[in-house]
Amino acid sequence: MKRIYLDYAATTPVDPRVSKTMEPFLSENFGNTMSLHSFGQEAKIVLEESREKLAGVINANPNEIIFTSSATESNNLALKGSALASKKGHIIISSIEHHCVVESAKWLAKNGFEITEISVDKFGKVNPEDIKKAITEKTILVSVIHASNEIGTIQPITEIGKICKEKNVLFHTDASQSFGKILIDVKKMNIDLLTASSHKIYGPKGAGLLYIREGINIAPLLHGGGQENGLRSSTVNVGAIAGFAAAAEIYKKEGKKENQKLIKLRDKLIKELLKIKGSHLNGDPKKRLPNNVNVRFDFVEGESLVIQLDMHGIACSTGSACSSATLEPSHVLLATGLKPEQAHGSLRITLGRWTTEKDINYLLKVLPKIVKKIREISPFK
Ligand SMILES: Cc1ncc(COP(=O)(O)O)c(C=O)c1O
The missing domain is CATH 3.40.640.10 (Type I PLP-dependent aspartate aminotransferase-like (Major domain))
Known part of the structure:
Protein backbone atom coordinates (compact mmCIF):
# COMPACT_ATOMS: atom_id res chain seq x y z
CA MET A 1 0.00 0.00 0.00
CA ILE A 250 16.54 25.82 1.07
CA TYR A 251 13.53 27.69 2.43
CA LYS A 252 15.15 31.03 1.52
CA LYS A 253 15.60 29.87 -2.06
CA GLU A 254 12.43 27.84 -2.58
CA GLY A 255 9.99 28.93 0.14
CA LYS A 256 7.98 31.34 -1.98
CA LYS A 257 7.28 28.83 -4.74
CA GLU A 258 6.64 26.04 -2.26
CA ASN A 259 4.09 28.17 -0.39
CA GLN A 260 2.24 28.93 -3.63
CA LYS A 261 1.87 25.19 -4.23
CA LEU A 262 0.83 24.51 -0.64
CA ILE A 263 -1.76 27.29 -0.56
CA LYS A 264 -3.33 25.95 -3.75
CA LEU A 265 -3.54 22.42 -2.36
CA ARG A 266 -4.69 23.65 1.06
CA ASP A 267 -7.50 25.73 -0.40
CA LYS A 268 -8.66 22.94 -2.67
CA LEU A 269 -8.73 20.55 0.27
CA ILE A 270 -10.65 22.96 2.49
CA LYS A 271 -13.16 23.74 -0.27
CA GLU A 272 -13.83 20.07 -0.98
CA LEU A 273 -13.92 18.94 2.66
CA LEU A 274 -16.44 21.64 3.53
CA LYS A 275 -18.78 20.08 0.96
CA ILE A 276 -19.17 17.10 3.33
CA LYS A 277 -22.37 17.56 5.32
CA GLY A 278 -21.77 18.63 8.92
CA SER A 279 -18.16 19.71 8.36
CA HIS A 280 -16.61 22.91 9.70
CA LEU A 281 -13.25 24.65 9.40
CA ASN A 282 -11.24 25.22 12.60
CA GLY A 283 -8.95 28.26 12.72
CA ASP A 284 -8.88 31.45 10.73
CA PRO A 285 -10.11 31.06 7.11
CA LYS A 286 -7.60 33.61 5.81
CA LYS A 287 -4.80 34.21 8.30
CA ARG A 288 -3.56 30.64 8.43
CA LEU A 289 -0.40 28.70 7.67
CA PRO A 290 -0.01 27.73 4.00
CA ASN A 291 0.09 24.02 4.90
CA ASN A 292 -2.60 23.74 7.59
CA VAL A 293 -6.08 22.28 7.21
CA ASN A 294 -8.09 21.58 10.36
CA VAL A 295 -11.69 20.47 9.97
CA ARG A 296 -14.25 18.96 12.28
CA PHE A 297 -17.12 16.68 11.43
CA ASP A 298 -20.32 16.45 13.47
CA PHE A 299 -20.88 13.09 15.21
CA VAL A 300 -17.43 11.81 14.25
CA GLU A 301 -14.41 11.26 16.49
CA GLY A 302 -11.09 12.52 15.16
CA GLU A 303 -9.24 9.51 16.59
CA SER A 304 -11.46 7.12 14.62
CA LEU A 305 -10.75 9.13 11.47
CA VAL A 306 -6.99 9.00 12.08
CA ILE A 307 -7.09 5.22 12.55
CA GLN A 308 -9.30 4.60 9.52
CA LEU A 309 -7.19 6.90 7.34
CA ASP A 310 -4.05 5.12 8.51
CA MET A 311 -5.60 1.85 7.35
CA HIS A 312 -5.82 3.49 3.91
CA GLY A 313 -2.16 4.54 4.10
CA ILE A 314 -2.84 8.19 5.00
CA ALA A 315 -1.13 9.72 8.04
CA CYS A 316 -2.74 12.77 9.67
CA SER A 317 -3.58 13.69 13.25
CA THR A 318 -6.21 15.10 15.56
CA GLY A 319 -3.99 17.91 16.78
CA SER A 320 -0.66 18.39 18.47
CA ALA A 321 1.50 15.25 18.20
CA CYS A 322 2.47 15.64 21.88
CA SER A 323 -1.13 15.35 23.07
CA SER A 324 -2.59 12.94 20.52
CA ALA A 325 -1.78 9.98 22.77
CA THR A 326 -4.10 11.38 25.47
CA LEU A 327 -7.85 11.37 25.08
CA GLU A 328 -8.20 14.88 26.46
CA PRO A 329 -9.85 17.31 24.03
CA SER A 330 -7.38 19.83 22.60
CA HIS A 331 -7.00 22.90 24.86
CA VAL A 332 -6.52 24.94 21.67
CA LEU A 333 -9.87 23.92 20.19
CA LEU A 334 -11.61 24.39 23.55
CA ALA A 335 -10.08 27.87 23.74
CA THR A 336 -11.79 28.76 20.44
CA GLY A 337 -15.12 28.04 22.12
CA LEU A 338 -15.76 24.50 20.89
CA LYS A 339 -17.53 22.00 23.14
CA PRO A 340 -15.43 18.90 24.05
CA GLU A 341 -17.42 16.70 21.63
CA GLN A 342 -16.81 19.19 18.79
CA ALA A 343 -13.11 19.35 19.63
CA HIS A 344 -13.00 15.54 19.55
CA GLY A 345 -14.41 15.56 16.02
CA SER A 346 -11.44 17.45 14.57
CA LEU A 347 -8.84 16.32 12.10
CA ARG A 348 -5.56 18.11 11.35
CA ILE A 349 -4.12 17.60 7.88
CA THR A 350 -0.77 19.31 7.33
CA LEU A 351 0.82 19.38 3.90
CA GLY A 352 4.46 19.64 2.97
CA ARG A 353 7.26 19.61 0.44
CA TRP A 354 6.37 16.25 -1.05
CA THR A 355 2.58 16.53 -1.02
CA THR A 356 1.09 16.20 -4.50
CA GLU A 357 -2.30 16.92 -6.01
CA LYS A 358 -2.66 13.16 -6.44
CA ASP A 359 -2.27 12.69 -2.66
CA ILE A 360 -4.98 15.27 -2.02
CA ASN A 361 -7.30 13.67 -4.57
CA TYR A 362 -6.80 10.28 -2.92
CA LEU A 363 -7.61 11.75 0.51
CA LEU A 364 -10.71 13.41 -0.93
CA LYS A 365 -11.79 10.08 -2.38
CA VAL A 366 -11.31 8.17 0.86
CA LEU A 367 -12.26 10.60 3.64
CA PRO A 368 -15.95 11.29 2.81
CA LYS A 369 -16.63 7.55 2.79
CA ILE A 370 -14.90 7.11 6.16
CA VAL A 371 -16.87 10.02 7.68
CA LYS A 372 -20.11 8.47 6.40
CA LYS A 373 -19.23 5.04 7.76
CA ILE A 374 -18.30 6.35 11.21
CA ARG A 375 -21.43 8.48 11.38
CA GLU A 376 -23.65 5.52 10.59
CA ILE A 377 -22.52 3.79 13.78
CA SER A 378 -22.31 6.94 15.91
CA PRO A 379 -24.55 6.86 19.02
CA PHE A 380 -24.62 10.70 19.03
CA LYS A 381 -26.17 11.42 15.63
C1 LIG B 1 4.27 25.39 18.16
C2 LIG B 1 5.21 24.36 18.69
N1 LIG B 1 6.00 24.67 19.72
C3 LIG B 1 6.88 23.79 20.22
C4 LIG B 1 6.99 22.52 19.69
C5 LIG B 1 8.00 21.57 20.26
O1 LIG B 1 9.00 21.37 19.31
P1 LIG B 1 10.24 20.39 19.55
O2 LIG B 1 9.77 19.05 19.11
O3 LIG B 1 11.33 20.93 18.68
O4 LIG B 1 10.58 20.43 20.98
C6 LIG B 1 6.19 22.16 18.62
C7 LIG B 1 6.25 20.79 18.06
O5 LIG B 1 5.30 20.04 18.09
C8 LIG B 1 5.27 23.10 18.10
O6 LIG B 1 4.49 22.80 17.07
Whole structure:
Protein backbone atom coordinates (compact mmCIF):
# COMPACT_ATOMS: atom_id res chain seq x y z
CA MET A 1 0.00 0.00 0.00
CA LYS A 2 1.24 3.47 -0.89
CA ARG A 3 1.71 5.63 2.21
CA ILE A 4 0.84 9.32 2.19
CA TYR A 5 2.26 11.54 4.90
CA LEU A 6 0.00 14.48 5.79
CA ASP A 7 1.29 15.28 9.28
CA TYR A 8 4.06 17.75 8.44
CA ALA A 9 3.21 19.88 11.51
CA ALA A 10 4.22 16.99 13.79
CA THR A 11 7.55 16.57 12.07
CA THR A 12 9.04 16.61 8.59
CA PRO A 13 11.32 14.14 6.83
CA VAL A 14 14.87 15.39 6.44
CA ASP A 15 15.41 16.85 2.98
CA PRO A 16 18.04 14.68 1.17
CA ARG A 17 20.07 17.84 0.49
CA VAL A 18 20.15 18.45 4.25
CA SER A 19 21.22 14.85 4.97
CA LYS A 20 24.06 15.29 2.50
CA THR A 21 25.25 18.43 4.33
CA MET A 22 25.19 16.52 7.61
CA GLU A 23 27.10 13.42 6.48
CA PRO A 24 30.66 14.67 7.25
CA PHE A 25 29.66 15.46 10.84
CA LEU A 26 28.96 11.80 11.48
CA SER A 27 32.45 10.87 10.29
CA GLU A 28 35.49 13.10 9.80
CA ASN A 29 34.12 16.43 11.13
CA PHE A 30 33.39 15.38 14.68
CA GLY A 31 35.33 18.07 16.56
CA ASN A 32 34.21 19.80 19.73
CA THR A 33 33.70 23.52 19.07
CA MET A 34 35.47 24.36 22.35
CA SER A 35 38.70 22.55 21.39
CA LEU A 36 41.71 24.61 20.37
CA HIS A 37 43.04 22.15 17.78
CA SER A 38 42.07 22.14 14.12
CA PHE A 39 39.26 19.57 14.58
CA GLY A 40 37.61 21.89 17.09
CA GLN A 41 38.24 25.02 15.07
CA GLU A 42 36.75 23.47 11.92
CA ALA A 43 33.62 22.61 13.88
CA LYS A 44 33.53 26.13 15.32
CA ILE A 45 33.67 27.65 11.83
CA VAL A 46 30.68 25.54 10.73
CA LEU A 47 28.79 26.51 13.89
CA GLU A 48 29.32 30.22 13.28
CA GLU A 49 28.47 29.96 9.57
CA SER A 50 25.24 28.17 10.52
CA ARG A 51 24.43 30.85 13.07
CA GLU A 52 24.88 33.50 10.39
CA LYS A 53 22.63 31.67 7.92
CA LEU A 54 19.84 31.14 10.44
CA ALA A 55 20.06 34.71 11.75
CA GLY A 56 19.63 35.90 8.17
CA VAL A 57 16.25 34.16 7.87
CA ILE A 58 14.73 36.42 10.55
CA ASN A 59 16.86 39.56 10.05
CA ALA A 60 18.73 39.01 13.33
CA ASN A 61 22.42 39.44 14.10
CA PRO A 62 24.33 36.14 14.43
CA ASN A 63 25.28 36.93 18.05
CA GLU A 64 21.56 37.04 18.87
CA ILE A 65 21.07 33.32 18.06
CA ILE A 66 21.49 30.67 20.77
CA PHE A 67 21.38 27.03 19.69
CA THR A 68 19.36 24.57 21.76
CA SER A 69 18.21 20.98 21.29
CA SER A 70 14.59 21.76 20.37
CA ALA A 71 11.75 24.25 20.42
CA THR A 72 10.70 22.80 23.77
CA GLU A 73 14.07 23.75 25.22
CA SER A 74 13.99 27.20 23.59
CA ASN A 75 10.54 27.92 24.98
CA ASN A 76 11.57 26.75 28.46
CA LEU A 77 14.63 28.99 28.25
CA ALA A 78 12.63 31.98 27.03
CA LEU A 79 10.02 31.80 29.78
CA LYS A 80 12.00 30.50 32.74
CA GLY A 81 15.21 32.28 31.74
CA SER A 82 13.58 35.70 31.50
CA ALA A 83 11.56 35.13 34.68
CA LEU A 84 14.59 34.01 36.69
CA ALA A 85 16.64 36.96 35.45
CA SER A 86 14.02 39.48 36.51
CA LYS A 87 13.04 40.98 39.82
CA LYS A 88 9.43 41.31 38.61
CA GLY A 89 6.95 38.46 38.78
CA HIS A 90 4.24 38.38 36.08
CA ILE A 91 4.09 36.48 32.76
CA ILE A 92 1.36 36.62 30.11
CA ILE A 93 0.67 33.75 27.69
CA SER A 94 -2.20 33.02 25.31
CA SER A 95 -4.67 30.17 25.79
CA ILE A 96 -3.51 28.41 22.61
CA GLU A 97 0.17 27.94 23.37
CA HIS A 98 2.00 24.67 22.82
CA HIS A 99 2.27 22.40 25.88
CA CYS A 100 5.91 23.34 26.43
CA VAL A 101 4.92 26.99 26.97
CA VAL A 102 1.88 26.09 29.07
CA GLU A 103 3.88 23.71 31.27
CA SER A 104 6.75 26.19 31.65
CA ALA A 105 4.21 28.80 32.78
CA LYS A 106 2.67 26.31 35.22
CA TRP A 107 6.12 25.58 36.64
CA LEU A 108 6.72 29.30 37.09
CA ALA A 109 3.33 29.64 38.80
CA LYS A 110 4.34 26.93 41.27
CA ASN A 111 7.51 28.85 41.90
CA GLY A 112 5.89 32.13 42.84
CA PHE A 113 5.30 33.86 39.50
CA GLU A 114 1.89 35.17 38.53
CA ILE A 115 0.55 33.93 35.17
CA THR A 116 -2.22 35.47 33.09
CA GLU A 117 -3.72 33.53 30.21
CA ILE A 118 -5.25 35.61 27.43
CA SER A 119 -8.25 34.10 25.68
CA VAL A 120 -8.73 33.97 21.91
CA ASP A 121 -11.67 34.49 19.54
CA LYS A 122 -13.46 31.73 17.63
CA PHE A 123 -10.70 31.69 15.02
CA GLY A 124 -8.04 31.27 17.70
CA LYS A 125 -6.81 34.83 17.39
CA VAL A 126 -5.50 36.97 20.26
CA ASN A 127 -6.77 40.54 20.45
CA PRO A 128 -3.69 42.78 21.04
CA GLU A 129 -5.87 45.11 23.16
CA ASP A 130 -6.40 42.25 25.64
CA ILE A 131 -2.64 41.97 26.03
CA LYS A 132 -2.40 45.71 26.60
CA LYS A 133 -5.00 45.53 29.37
CA ALA A 134 -3.32 42.55 31.04
CA ILE A 135 0.14 44.15 31.30
CA THR A 136 0.94 45.40 34.81
CA GLU A 137 3.98 46.98 36.42
CA LYS A 138 5.07 43.48 37.41
CA THR A 139 4.94 42.03 33.87
CA ILE A 140 8.22 40.57 32.67
CA LEU A 141 7.24 38.84 29.45
CA VAL A 142 4.40 38.23 27.01
CA SER A 143 4.55 34.96 25.07
CA VAL A 144 2.23 34.41 22.11
CA ILE A 145 2.64 31.64 19.55
CA HIS A 146 3.22 33.02 16.03
CA ALA A 147 1.17 30.38 14.18
CA SER A 148 -0.84 27.65 15.83
CA ASN A 149 0.50 24.12 15.41
CA GLU A 150 -3.08 22.84 15.61
CA ILE A 151 -5.37 25.23 13.78
CA GLY A 152 -2.80 27.19 11.77
CA THR A 153 -4.05 30.63 12.82
CA ILE A 154 -1.42 33.35 12.44
CA GLN A 155 -1.39 35.89 15.28
CA PRO A 156 -1.05 39.69 14.91
CA ILE A 157 2.39 39.53 16.48
CA THR A 158 3.69 42.82 15.06
CA GLU A 159 0.90 44.64 16.92
CA ILE A 160 1.44 42.61 20.10
CA GLY A 161 5.18 43.27 19.89
CA LYS A 162 4.55 47.01 19.46
CA ILE A 163 2.43 47.09 22.62
CA CYS A 164 5.11 45.21 24.56
CA LYS A 165 7.77 47.61 23.31
CA GLU A 166 5.70 50.63 24.38
CA LYS A 167 5.11 49.08 27.80
CA ASN A 168 8.76 48.03 28.19
CA VAL A 169 7.85 44.34 28.49
CA LEU A 170 9.67 41.49 26.74
CA PHE A 171 7.86 39.81 23.83
CA HIS A 172 8.51 36.16 23.02
CA THR A 173 6.95 34.24 20.16
CA ASP A 174 7.03 30.51 19.55
CA ALA A 175 7.63 30.43 15.80
CA SER A 176 8.14 26.65 15.58
CA GLN A 177 5.44 26.36 12.93
CA SER A 178 6.09 29.61 11.08
CA PHE A 179 9.89 29.81 10.91
CA GLY A 180 10.89 28.54 7.49
CA LYS A 181 7.31 28.76 6.27
CA ILE A 182 6.35 32.43 6.39
CA LEU A 183 8.44 35.59 6.40
CA ILE A 184 9.68 36.77 9.77
CA ASP A 185 11.60 39.95 10.49
CA VAL A 186 12.33 40.23 14.21
CA LYS A 187 13.12 43.93 13.94
CA LYS A 188 10.02 44.95 11.99
CA MET A 189 7.82 42.64 14.08
CA ASN A 190 9.10 43.97 17.44
CA ILE A 191 10.16 40.52 18.64
CA ASP A 192 12.57 40.22 21.58
CA LEU A 193 12.73 36.43 21.79
CA LEU A 194 11.86 33.86 19.14
CA THR A 195 11.80 30.07 19.14
CA ALA A 196 12.36 27.84 16.10
CA SER A 197 12.89 24.13 15.56
CA SER A 198 14.87 22.30 12.89
CA HIS A 199 12.70 19.20 12.49
CA LYS A 200 9.68 21.28 11.42
CA ILE A 201 11.53 22.60 8.35
CA TYR A 202 13.03 19.42 6.84
CA GLY A 203 16.07 19.56 9.12
CA PRO A 204 17.10 16.93 11.65
CA LYS A 205 15.67 16.46 15.14
CA GLY A 206 17.90 17.63 17.97
CA ALA A 207 18.41 21.27 16.94
CA GLY A 208 16.46 24.37 17.86
CA LEU A 209 17.23 28.02 18.36
CA LEU A 210 16.29 30.91 20.54
CA TYR A 211 16.72 34.41 19.14
CA ILE A 212 17.52 36.76 22.01
CA ARG A 213 17.59 40.44 21.07
CA GLU A 214 20.92 42.02 21.99
CA GLY A 215 20.89 43.54 25.45
CA ILE A 216 18.25 41.20 26.92
CA ASN A 217 19.17 39.49 30.14
CA ILE A 218 18.25 35.80 30.35
CA ALA A 219 19.30 33.34 33.05
CA PRO A 220 20.68 30.03 31.73
CA LEU A 221 18.93 26.80 32.61
CA LEU A 222 21.90 24.56 31.81
CA HIS A 223 25.14 25.31 33.65
CA GLY A 224 28.51 23.89 32.74
CA GLY A 225 31.18 24.64 30.16
CA GLY A 226 29.71 27.99 29.14
CA GLN A 227 28.89 27.21 25.50
CA GLU A 228 26.50 29.45 23.59
CA ASN A 229 27.67 32.59 25.32
CA GLY A 230 27.13 31.01 28.73
CA LEU A 231 23.43 30.61 28.05
CA ARG A 232 23.37 26.93 27.14
CA SER A 233 26.18 24.75 28.37
CA SER A 234 26.66 21.38 26.65
CA THR A 235 28.81 20.23 23.74
CA VAL A 236 27.28 21.73 20.63
CA ASN A 237 25.52 19.39 18.15
CA VAL A 238 27.31 20.80 15.09
CA GLY A 239 25.96 18.28 12.56
CA ALA A 240 22.34 18.90 13.49
CA ILE A 241 22.90 22.67 13.51
CA ALA A 242 24.55 22.54 10.08
CA GLY A 243 21.51 20.57 8.89
CA PHE A 244 19.16 23.14 10.43
CA ALA A 245 21.01 25.92 8.58
CA ALA A 246 20.96 23.98 5.30
CA ALA A 247 17.20 23.48 5.69
CA ALA A 248 16.73 27.21 6.26
CA GLU A 249 18.80 28.04 3.18
CA ILE A 250 16.54 25.82 1.07
CA TYR A 251 13.53 27.69 2.43
CA LYS A 252 15.15 31.03 1.52
CA LYS A 253 15.60 29.87 -2.06
CA GLU A 254 12.43 27.84 -2.58
CA GLY A 255 9.99 28.93 0.14
CA LYS A 256 7.98 31.34 -1.98
CA LYS A 257 7.28 28.83 -4.74
CA GLU A 258 6.64 26.04 -2.26
CA ASN A 259 4.09 28.17 -0.39
CA GLN A 260 2.24 28.93 -3.63
CA LYS A 261 1.87 25.19 -4.23
CA LEU A 262 0.83 24.51 -0.64
CA ILE A 263 -1.76 27.29 -0.56
CA LYS A 264 -3.33 25.95 -3.75
CA LEU A 265 -3.54 22.42 -2.36
CA ARG A 266 -4.69 23.65 1.06
CA ASP A 267 -7.50 25.73 -0.40
CA LYS A 268 -8.66 22.94 -2.67
CA LEU A 269 -8.73 20.55 0.27
CA ILE A 270 -10.65 22.96 2.49
CA LYS A 271 -13.16 23.74 -0.27
CA GLU A 272 -13.83 20.07 -0.98
CA LEU A 273 -13.92 18.94 2.66
CA LEU A 274 -16.44 21.64 3.53
CA LYS A 275 -18.78 20.08 0.96
CA ILE A 276 -19.17 17.10 3.33
CA LYS A 277 -22.37 17.56 5.32
CA GLY A 278 -21.77 18.63 8.92
CA SER A 279 -18.16 19.71 8.36
CA HIS A 280 -16.61 22.91 9.70
CA LEU A 281 -13.25 24.65 9.40
CA ASN A 282 -11.24 25.22 12.60
CA GLY A 283 -8.95 28.26 12.72
CA ASP A 284 -8.88 31.45 10.73
CA PRO A 285 -10.11 31.06 7.11
CA LYS A 286 -7.60 33.61 5.81
CA LYS A 287 -4.80 34.21 8.30
CA ARG A 288 -3.56 30.64 8.43
CA LEU A 289 -0.40 28.70 7.67
CA PRO A 290 -0.01 27.73 4.00
CA ASN A 291 0.09 24.02 4.90
CA ASN A 292 -2.60 23.74 7.59
CA VAL A 293 -6.08 22.28 7.21
CA ASN A 294 -8.09 21.58 10.36
CA VAL A 295 -11.69 20.47 9.97
CA ARG A 296 -14.25 18.96 12.28
CA PHE A 297 -17.12 16.68 11.43
CA ASP A 298 -20.32 16.45 13.47
CA PHE A 299 -20.88 13.09 15.21
CA VAL A 300 -17.43 11.81 14.25
CA GLU A 301 -14.41 11.26 16.49
CA GLY A 302 -11.09 12.52 15.16
CA GLU A 303 -9.24 9.51 16.59
CA SER A 304 -11.46 7.12 14.62
CA LEU A 305 -10.75 9.13 11.47
CA VAL A 306 -6.99 9.00 12.08
CA ILE A 307 -7.09 5.22 12.55
CA GLN A 308 -9.30 4.60 9.52
CA LEU A 309 -7.19 6.90 7.34
CA ASP A 310 -4.05 5.12 8.51
CA MET A 311 -5.60 1.85 7.35
CA HIS A 312 -5.82 3.49 3.91
CA GLY A 313 -2.16 4.54 4.10
CA ILE A 314 -2.84 8.19 5.00
CA ALA A 315 -1.13 9.72 8.04
CA CYS A 316 -2.74 12.77 9.67
CA SER A 317 -3.58 13.69 13.25
CA THR A 318 -6.21 15.10 15.56
CA GLY A 319 -3.99 17.91 16.78
CA SER A 320 -0.66 18.39 18.47
CA ALA A 321 1.50 15.25 18.20
CA CYS A 322 2.47 15.64 21.88
CA SER A 323 -1.13 15.35 23.07
CA SER A 324 -2.59 12.94 20.52
CA ALA A 325 -1.78 9.98 22.77
CA THR A 326 -4.10 11.38 25.47
CA LEU A 327 -7.85 11.37 25.08
CA GLU A 328 -8.20 14.88 26.46
CA PRO A 329 -9.85 17.31 24.03
CA SER A 330 -7.38 19.83 22.60
CA HIS A 331 -7.00 22.90 24.86
CA VAL A 332 -6.52 24.94 21.67
CA LEU A 333 -9.87 23.92 20.19
CA LEU A 334 -11.61 24.39 23.55
CA ALA A 335 -10.08 27.87 23.74
CA THR A 336 -11.79 28.76 20.44
CA GLY A 337 -15.12 28.04 22.12
CA LEU A 338 -15.76 24.50 20.89
CA LYS A 339 -17.53 22.00 23.14
CA PRO A 340 -15.43 18.90 24.05
CA GLU A 341 -17.42 16.70 21.63
CA GLN A 342 -16.81 19.19 18.79
CA ALA A 343 -13.11 19.35 19.63
CA HIS A 344 -13.00 15.54 19.55
CA GLY A 345 -14.41 15.56 16.02
CA SER A 346 -11.44 17.45 14.57
CA LEU A 347 -8.84 16.32 12.10
CA ARG A 348 -5.56 18.11 11.35
CA ILE A 349 -4.12 17.60 7.88
CA THR A 350 -0.77 19.31 7.33
CA LEU A 351 0.82 19.38 3.90
CA GLY A 352 4.46 19.64 2.97
CA ARG A 353 7.26 19.61 0.44
CA TRP A 354 6.37 16.25 -1.05
CA THR A 355 2.58 16.53 -1.02
CA THR A 356 1.09 16.20 -4.50
CA GLU A 357 -2.30 16.92 -6.01
CA LYS A 358 -2.66 13.16 -6.44
CA ASP A 359 -2.27 12.69 -2.66
CA ILE A 360 -4.98 15.27 -2.02
CA ASN A 361 -7.30 13.67 -4.57
CA TYR A 362 -6.80 10.28 -2.92
CA LEU A 363 -7.61 11.75 0.51
CA LEU A 364 -10.71 13.41 -0.93
CA LYS A 365 -11.79 10.08 -2.38
CA VAL A 366 -11.31 8.17 0.86
CA LEU A 367 -12.26 10.60 3.64
CA PRO A 368 -15.95 11.29 2.81
CA LYS A 369 -16.63 7.55 2.79
CA ILE A 370 -14.90 7.11 6.16
CA VAL A 371 -16.87 10.02 7.68
CA LYS A 372 -20.11 8.47 6.40
CA LYS A 373 -19.23 5.04 7.76
CA ILE A 374 -18.30 6.35 11.21
CA ARG A 375 -21.43 8.48 11.38
CA GLU A 376 -23.65 5.52 10.59
CA ILE A 377 -22.52 3.79 13.78
CA SER A 378 -22.31 6.94 15.91
CA PRO A 379 -24.55 6.86 19.02
CA PHE A 380 -24.62 10.70 19.03
CA LYS A 381 -26.17 11.42 15.63
C1 LIG B 1 4.27 25.39 18.16
C2 LIG B 1 5.21 24.36 18.69
N1 LIG B 1 6.00 24.67 19.72
C3 LIG B 1 6.88 23.79 20.22
C4 LIG B 1 6.99 22.52 19.69
C5 LIG B 1 8.00 21.57 20.26
O1 LIG B 1 9.00 21.37 19.31
P1 LIG B 1 10.24 20.39 19.55
O2 LIG B 1 9.77 19.05 19.11
O3 LIG B 1 11.33 20.93 18.68
O4 LIG B 1 10.58 20.43 20.98
C6 LIG B 1 6.19 22.16 18.62
C7 LIG B 1 6.25 20.79 18.06
O5 LIG B 1 5.30 20.04 18.09
C8 LIG B 1 5.27 23.10 18.10
O6 LIG B 1 4.49 22.80 17.07
